[in-house]
Amino acid sequence: CINSKPPTGDLAAAFEKHVSTFGGLDICIASAGIGNPIPFDKDETDGTRSWRHTLNVNFIAVFDTTRLAVSLKCDLVLVFHIL
Numbered sequence: 001c002i003n004s005k006p007p008t009g010d011l012a013a014a015f016e017k018h019v020s021t022f023g024g025l026d027i028c029i030a031s032a033g034i035g036n037p038i039p040f041d042k043d044e045t046d047g048t049r050s051w052r053h054t055l056n057v058n059f060i061a062v063f064d065t066t067r068l069a070v071s072l073k074c075d076l077v078l079v080f081h082i083l
Helices: 010-022 051-071
Strands: 027-032 076-081
Touching: 010 051, 027 051, 051 076
Parallel strands: 027 076
Antiparallel strands: none
């Protein structure tokens, strides 16, 4: 089940600052792309600094950005994934 509430924290604060400064959000470009230097099958850690961090940046952050933009009734949301 996906939580229907928009994310909170630094990302939400940045959106709030933008809306309070400019009166709204017309376009949002959600873009991220980092690589993991450790092959997944060779990673013996909990993933905090490797694969889990890569997922947080490449997927979760883009997803949260998109959800915030949609919650603000943004006219255009573009999502890019760059590796």
